[in-house]
Amino acid sequence: MNTGFMVIFRRDLLVAIRHRGDLANPVIFFFIVIVLVPLGLTPESSKLSEIAPGILWVMALLASLLSLDSLFQNDYDDGTLEQIIILPQPLYFMVLAKIIVHWLVTGLPLSLLAPILGMMLSLPDAGYPALVLSLLMGTAILSLLGAVGAALTLPLGKEGLLLPLIVMPLYMPVLIFGANSVQLAINGFSVIGPLATIGSLLALSLIVAPYVTAGALRLSIQG
Amino acid sequence: MWQWFHRLASPRWFYQASGKFLPWISMLGLFFISLGLVWGLGFAPQDAKQGNSFRIIYIHVPSSFLALVGYYIMAVAGAIAIIWKIKLADMVMKAAAPIGAAFTFVALLTGAIWGKPTWGTYWIWDARITSMLILFFLYLGVIILQSSYEHKGLSSKAAALLALVGTVNIPIIYKSVDWWYTLHQPATIRFTEAPSMHPDMFQPLLVMIVGFYFLYAIALVASIRVEILHRERRTKWVQDLVFTNKNNDP
């Protein structure tokens, strides 16, 4: 079971690194929309700092959503996924490997670059630690839950907005706790509570999401 | 014993059995709804603060109940379909999805219309309404996933799985939305469902809730029957039914 994990992990990481262009997409998207916000609203610092936590989190969420296609679609299209599924190793670990690689190349960069964007949106100082911590854990949850949605819609191809529709209700609790933890930090409250909640959501997702995803993948090759 | 269980799961058995009791539940449903409507609209006292717009509660609350219950019915049917691979359960899930969505829509619509005279606005981002909106999206997801798979000629087990994921999600969503709302709104606006409702107002509500359960059952059974006819259209029993029967009641 470890070998299955490592093989998939190494392979996916290699593929991701080779397609460096694809890697940049979610991050570029993140930057671009953050620029759109002041243009659409106001350049005033004070107003921006009020909405910064929410905007940052929503945009990170959208960027994450955009990147979900890369998780399974390519492997599904060329038949590799089917080969992976029928292997005797537990599918849970191989799915987990894929998701971890996905997070390493989307969620992690997003979380680490968020402070720069926070500065551009006049995020108050107290918000930065909470921003990075909540995003680090939150984007991991988004990758895990997004995988469930991606697996469920796999045989359908890229049909419009079905994936966002399915994944949004799953994302909402994460968004609520993530964005509001930053806001609480700014307002001077302790963020231990909300961050702990995000942590428990992460733990729950780590256990359940790859399992459900594996089930959905099995359904997808049955047809 | 398994024979009985499998007979229960036979679409043909369901079609024939439901044909017998559908007229009865239709009459009962009609009775309760009529009673509730007349009572609630004309005979229940108006609310001290809200006046007569309060009467919208007699549609809003029952439809909210059924919206939520309907989701669990859909999810349980889906679970039975994928675990035991019972076709009838799959049909129940498929039928329950749009019906539940319709009840959710009615709950949202009546809530919005009720909100205007009560709070001055059609929409308000409080915990309950926001959760109901998310429930509507959960339904939509299942419906669209279902029909996309069907469109491609594939089995819609994925929709059942999605429905199950949703059931785990619903309490989490409600808790988080509740937390979010208390964070941002000091509890000045409390939803008007005070636990102590005068019996004169509560009794017609009970009648309407019962009536709505019947409404749901009628819509569900009728829809399942149609789905059965469609899926089993090539079987002998359906062919016999079509070519020897004259009555067309659902």
Added chain:
Amino acid sequence: MFQFENFNDFLYMGGHGYYVWVAYFSSLGVLAFLLVAPFFRKKNIIKEIKKQRHYDSTGYS
């Protein structure tokens, strides 16, 4: 006992008539649709089945 003086009062609903009646009619409309739609779908299916039998028995048509 009946809460209104006369039918006009009943329609007026103390000023909230618009809200109450729009809410009730639109909701009951949606629910009525839910109940009636299977009726029409069933008619269509029976028509389809009859047509299919016709095609099967007459070969190409």
